[in-house]
């Protein structure tokens with residue numbers, strides 16, 4: 046299996062050399078292969094989101110190296126981090142992070158605005174995704190008119206619009222009831238089948254006990270506690 | 276001092292730009308002193324983000340410089356009626372010769388700001404910020420230049436008095452006058468024409484080895500030729516190109532060509548000249564950057580583009596100015612006394 | 616392509632927050648309208664003045680006594696005619712008349728003076744004693760037309776009746792609004808001008824370059840004369856106008872500073888909603904420079920909209936409403952000029968100047984706040 050993400054002794058300290066210094070991550074080393082579905086599990090505050098943001102090129106580690114598709118992103122200027130993020134990752138956030146007063150379609154297309162894609166092609170791609178997710182009838186609705194489940198689907202469509210290799214989902218079921226959570230796992234399964242690697246942070250048993258998961262990494266206080274493969 | 280809205284706009288605008296540039300320079304000093312790319316500290320991140328602010332400010336400053344060059348010339352044109360004997364912008368400049376220096380300072384500031392932005396652009400192409408210290412040191416030179424520009428501009432406007440009797444292109448822009456402008460107009464048209472076209476051809480030929488061979492000396496030569504051509508082109512505009520455009524044997528004004536009577540030909544003309552010169556200057560001036568490993572490839576790619584752009588713009592310039600000479604009704608030869 | 620899409624996003628984002636942006640646009644447009652009114656008015660007055668002077672003689676010789684303008688002996692004209700380089704000499708007769716009935720000032724002028732070509736609206740110029748032609752302004756305030764009588768009270772307090780034979784107009788209202796044209800003999804009699812004196816003398820010279828030399832000669836030969844050249848008047852006018860508008864511009868500067876503070880405040884205090892939006896944009900792949908570009912387009916859109924609105928408002932204010940709001944500030948001019956309608960104009964240079972005086976301060980006061988917004992950490996989007 047090809048290694049897509051590799052972290053080596055990564056640590057992250059917030060507010061270094063200040064009274065409120067906080068070591069959120071310490072010595073994290075892990076490898077994630079192409080096509081895996083990996084769950085980060087752990088109590089609130091254990092550093093799951095921090096690790097996802099480091100891997101997802103949202104921020105830089107205090108120490109250690111992070112290889113994404115063979116490229117070290119630990120020391121990149123923000124501009125290049127953004128570029129890597131644009132091309133490699135799709136994000137599903139805990140609190141959907143949709144813009145409420147623009148339409149579904151516009152939300153889905155947000156990641157493509159700063160790229161060179163033509164508008165026609167953008168819309169074509171957006172429509173295909175919305176059809177796949179079964180919400181194409183809502184494409185002209187404003188986000189605030191949608192139900193929670195529909196909003197989640199819009200967020201997923203947005204995560205896939207740039208055709209990322211890796212999809213990162215942070216507590217994707219936190220705002221969903223159990224039926225919608227099951228639906229979501231179905232969608233993630235489909236995404237995985239399309240060949241995408243998936244990285245999920247969660248403390249919801251419904252997720253980490255799902256058969257789709259290839260590996261579970263348990264975290265506590267910024268460290269890896271254990272790794273289990275079902 | 277004449278309280279004219281245009282003068283006020285120029286002075287206040289330049290002062291504002293200077294203030295912003297001083298602020299940007301203060302940031303630059305801080306960045307140069309504390310920069311440590313190997314550190315993963317949050318301070319380093321803050322510095323990286325501050326460098327965005329600096330380049331944004333310089334971008335706006337460049338925009339201002341370009342527009343203010345136009346405003347400066349249009350304002351000179353507006354106020355010429357205040358001076359006895361002035362018939363166009365040249366007359367206003369002659370009313371207080373510091374004006375010429377203010378104009379030169381503006382042109383130099385334009386090139387400096389544009390080159391800085393190019394440097395900044397190159398820096399953004401590499402993943403290890405190779406030019407941070409260099410570019411912020413150069414910024415510390417750009418700011419005094421804007422200060423000088425403001426000073427000269429204010430000195431010029433303060434020294435203008437409506438009763439001044441001045442000379443204009445027609446009568447005193449001729450060989451009898453003094454000052455650089457007068458000397459330019461006094462240059463013999465025929466030898467000037469030969470020099471101008473020779474420099475143009477030389478410059479365009481100089482591009483060939485730059486596109487084929489990697490040697491640095493060809494780039495330096497190209498840049499030198501660009502500078503030479505720019506100087507000669509300005510001289511040529513005053514000396515004979517203007518005559519063909521205005522179809523008058525005595526009208527040497529390099530500014531009137533912006534006007535509607537001459538189909539706004541001045542805009543494309545100067546755009547090509549200034550743009551072409553800028554791109555012509557870059558290969559030589561930025562030659563040292565090729566030594567930086569992370570930029571070598573990018574530089575080689577960009578350099579080709581610059582040379583091609585320079586060639587394109589300068590040839591368009593030569594075409595624009597040759598058009599009236601070749602196809603216009605006006606023939607300088609009809610006025611033998613003006614040729615030599 | 617990318618830039619166009621970011622522009623599109625900027626416009627739609629402005630539109631979404633239209634009420635918040637409306638406030639800033641209105642204040643911005645108001646500031647611009649103040650400035651533009653000042654500049655339009657000054658420029659229009661300058662144009663009027665140059666119309667006034669374009670047809671004026673190259674050189675006018677007055678006589679000054681005890682520092683005041685006096686009637687000039689006709690014999691001076693003969694002496695001027697003998698100066699080499701002088702082409703023509705004409706004594707001129709004119710004066711002011713206060714009409715107590717309508718509380719207006721008229722300018723009374725002889726019929727054969729070399730004045731601006733007048734566009735007759737109706738009738739003809741006076742051809743015989745007892746006739747007169749009037750400017751459209753006079754016709755309007757006195758509510759008279761051709762065939763009616765105009766009664767003026769002369770120096771001996773006698774009411775004199777003139778028959779109106781024509782009403783005229785010229786490109787500039789300023790020139791003719793208050794003009795009444797009489798036959799020369801009538802005029803001399805009306806003002807009681809002694810027979811060997813004229814109001815002033817107009818001089819034409821052969822070579823315009825010699826005006827100053829000739830003026831000097833006149834002054835030397837007749838020390839109590841005051842030769843005034845046309846260009847001198849033009850320059851004085853221009854200087855006065857520039858000075859006045861400079862004064863008013865400082866008033867405008869205060870308004871501008873106030874506006875900048877507002878703009879800064881608005882830009883700094885971006886709402887939590889907007890902050891969240893920028894965080895999301897950055898998280899989904901927008902770069903700091905993309906957000907800066909977004910802010911640049913937003914600023915441009917706001918500036919251009921305000922500029923357009925402000926210019927429009929100023930145009931209406933100055934040219935259709937007669938600059939009513941500004942007149943108290945520029946009392947100085949209302950003494951110089953009677954009421955009149957300005958000729959509307961659109962001058963790209965004026966617009967450029969207005970843009971230069973208003974856009975850079977706005978840009979400068981929003982650049983730091985927009986940068987602050989642009990560097991929002993994308994990680995914030997992950998934590999909510």
Ligand SMILES: Nc1ncnc2c1ncn2[C@@H]1O[C@H](COP(=O)(O)OP(=O)(O)O)[C@@H](O)[C@H]1O
Nearest residue numbers: 059060067069088089090091092093094095096
């Ligand atoms: N910007 C920050 N400054 C200081 N501490 C932070 C910051 N961001 C997160 N933390 C701390 O880091 C720890 C890990 O947070 P997080 O990665 O969000 O945990 P999880 O996602 O597992 O709940 C928490 O205790 C949090 O308070």
Ligand SMILES: [Mg+2]
Nearest residue numbers: 093094215216
């Ligand atoms: Mg979390």
